[in-house]
Amino acid sequence: MKHRLPLVLLALSCSIPLLAAGAVETESAERASRALHQRIFTLDTHCDTPFLLLAPGWDIAKRHDSAERGSGRQDFPRMVEGGLDASFFAVFTSQGPRTEAGNRRAKAEADRVLAALDAMFRDQQSLCELALTPDDALRIAASGKRAIFIGMENGYPLGRDPKRLDEFYRRGVRYVTLAHTADNDICDSSTDERDPRDRGLSGFGRAVVRRMNDLGMMIDVSHISDRSLADVLALSRAPVLASHSCARALCDHPRNLTDAQLRAIAKRGGVIQLCILSDYVKKTPESPERKTALADFHRRMEARWGSWDQIADPADREAVSREWDAINQQHPQELATVRDAVDHIDHIVKVAGIDHVGIGTDFDGGGGLADCRDVTELPVITRELLKRGYTEAEIAKIWGGNALRMFVRVIAARKVTP
Numbered sequence: 001m002k003h004r005l006p007l008v009l010l011a012l013s014c015s016i017p018l019l020a021a022g023a024v025e026t027e028s029a030e031r032a033s034r035a036l037h038q039r040i041f042t043l044d045t046h047c048d049t050p051f052l053l054l055a056p057g058w059d060i061a062k063r064h065d066s067a068e069r070g071s072g073r074q075d076f077p078r079m080v081e082g083g084l085d086a087s088f089f090a091v092f093t094s095q096g097p098r099t100e101a102g103n104r105r106a107k108a109e110a111d112r113v114l115a116a117l118d119a120m121f122r123d124q125q126s127l128c129e130l131a132l133t134p135d136d137a138l139r140i141a142a143s144g145k146r147a148i149f150i151g152m153e154n155g156y157p158l159g160r161d162p163k164r165l166d167e168f169y170r171r172g173v174r175y176v177t178l179a180h181t182a183d184n185d186i187c188d189s190s191t192d193e194r195d196p197r198d199r200g201l202s203g204f205g206r207a208v209v210r211r212m213n214d215l216g217m218m219i220d221v222s223h224i225s226d227r228s229l230a231d232v233l234a235l236s237r238a239p240v241l242a243s244h245s246c247a248r249a250l251c252d253h254p255r256n257l258t259d260a261q262l263r264a265i266a267k268r269g270g271v272i273q274l275c276i277l278s279d280y281v282k283k284t285p286e287s288p289e290r291k292t293a294l295a296d297f298h299r300r301m302e303a304r305w306g307s308w309d310q311i312a313d314p315a316d317r318e319a320v321s322r323e324w325d326a327i328n329q330q331h332p333q334e335l336a337t338v339r340d341a342v343d344h345i346d347h348i349v350k351v352a353g354i355d356h357v358g359i360g361t362d363f364d365g366g367g368g369l370a371d372c373r374d375v376t377e378l379p380v381i382t383r384e385l386l387k388r389g390y391t392e393a394e395i396a397k398i399w400g401g402n403a404l405r406m407f408v409r410v411i412a413a414r415k416v417t418p
Contacts (some may be wrong), residue, residue: 043400048365073363176219200227216414239269244360266352273360298307
C-alpha cells in the first residue's frame with residue numbers, strides 16, 4: 001500500500017483548489033438567494049402565532065430562541081431576520097360541541113384572540129400594522145414594518161349566524177378556514193374519523209359561502225373534506241384559497257389535495273399554499289418506541305377528553321402539551337426537508353400552473369422541517385427554488401404575488417361594503 005500513498009496525496013492536493021472553488025460558489029449562491037429573498041415581497045398565508053400572545057410573559061417584540069420550549073416559531077425580530085414581510089395570523093378555535101353553549105365558548109375564544117391582536121397592533125405600532133387589503137400589505141412592507149393580516153381557522157365561532165361574518169370582517173378578519181380537524185355546522189372536515197361519512201357543505205355552510213363572497217372575504221378550503229371542497233367550488237363566485245395544504249399525490253394524507261382538486265382550484269383562479277408541516281409533506285419512518293409512546297398518549301387523551309379539540313381547560317391543555325413535547329424530546333420525529341417540500345411546489349406548478357401556488361407555513365401550528373424550523377430559515381426555501389431553475393419573477397409569485405392577485409379578485413367580486 002505504501003507505493004500508493006504519493007498518488008493519494010497528489011489526488012488530494014489537486015482536489016483542494018476544486019473544493020475551495022466549490023465553497024466559494026456555494027457562498028456566492030447563498031448570498032444571491034438571500035439578496036433575492038430580501039428583494040421580493042414575501043407572504044406567509046397561515047401561522048398560529050396569535051396563541052402565543054395569550055401566553056404569560058411571551059413578547060412578540062423580542063427575539064426568542066426556537067430551541068426553547070414556548071418560544072414559538074416566529075416573532076417580529078425573527079420575521080425581519082428571515083425576510084418575511086407579511087403574514088396571516090390565525091384566530092384558531094378548536095372544534096367543540098355543536099351546541100349553543102359550545103358556540104358561545106367558541107365566540108368568546110375568538111374574541112379573546114382578536115383582543116390580543118388589537119393590543120399587539122396598539123402596542124407594537126413601530127413594528128407592525130394591520131393589513132386589510134393587498135395594497136395595505138405592500139405599503140406597510142415598504143415602510144419597513146411587518147404587515148399582519150388576520151385569518152380565522154375554523155368557522156365554529158360563527159355559531160349558526162352567517163351575519164356574524166360581518167362582525168369579524170369589521171374586526172379585520174379576511175379569510176375563514178371553514179372547518180378544522182372535525183366536522184362542524186358549516187361543512188365536513190377531511191380528518192374527522194368519528195364520522196367517516198362526507199356530507200359536504202351544509203345549508204348553513206352555503207349561506208356562509210355566499211356571505212363571504214358578498215363581503216369580499218376569502219374562503220379557505222384547507223382542512224375541509226373532498227365533497228365540501230367540491231360544493232364550495234360549485235357555489236362560490238370568487239376564487240378560493242387553500243391557505244396551508246400539500247399535494248396528495250406526493251403524500252397520501254386526507255388533509256392534502258388531489259390533482260383533480262388542484263386543477264379545479266386553479267381553474268377558478270384560486271391558489272394552493274404549501275404547508276410545511278412535516279406529516280403532510282412526506283411520510284417518514286417512525287421508531288417502534290415513538291409509535292408505542294404516541295399510541296399510549298392518544299389512548300389516554302381520548303379516554304379522558306375524546307380528542308384535543310375537546311380539551312377546554314387551559315391547564316389541561318398545557319399538561320397535555322407538555323407531555324407531547326416530552327415524547328418528542330425523548331423520541332424525536334424524523335422530519336421532512338425543504339427539498340421534500342419544494343417537490344410539492346414543483347408538482348403543484350406542473351398540475352395547476354405557476355400562477356396558483358404559494359406558501360402557508362403553519363408555523364406555531366405544527367409547521368417546521370428538518371432544515372426550516374422557524375421563520376429565520378425561510379430563505380432556504382428560496383435557495384432551493386433558485387437551484388431548481390425558478391426565475392425571480394416566478395419566485396416572487398410563489399412568495400406572495402399569486403395570493404395577493406387572488407385576493408384582489410375576491411375583493412372585486414364583493415357586493416357589499418361592511
